Amino acid sequence: MTRPTQAADPPPPLRDLNASEHTVVVDPATGPFLQGGVCTNCALAFFPTRSVCPNCLATKIDNHRFGPVGRLYSWTTVHVSSTRQVPYTVGYIDLPGDVRVLTTLGGELTALEPDCPVALAVDAAGGWTFQPILEEDAQ
Incomplete structure (x- = not known):
């Protein structure tokens, strides 16, 4: 054989x-x-x-x-995870130059809506998120 x-x-x-x-x-x-x-x-x-x-x-x-500014394409809040504390929100950000980034979202999450402007934010530890740009922030 x-x-x-x-x-x-x-x-x-x-x-x-x-x-x-x-x-x-x-x-x-x-x-x-x-x-x-x-x-x-x-x-x-x-x-x-x-x-x-x-x-x-x-x-x-x-x-x-x-960046540092883009537009929110879509997002979801994760309620079950075996690797990190829940809940947390992630979303796709469209950046100039035809680049879409999946990232954690922060800031005022109730302000999220499709195509809303978002800005890159960096914390003291070097972690980063995108946060919605609120009307009062834009003025």
């Missing part, structure tokens, strides 16, 4: 996320922003920064600032 030929082991996953890169940078002059990337080959913008473009696999990536 002959053994069926097995395919070679699949290649390991591509380690394309730059874990050492800071994802949130606070510039004293302009405030906080997300540090992402733009592929120099196909112009795809993405967050967080990667060492390989997820679209064309090019490796020449330029740093790009996103």
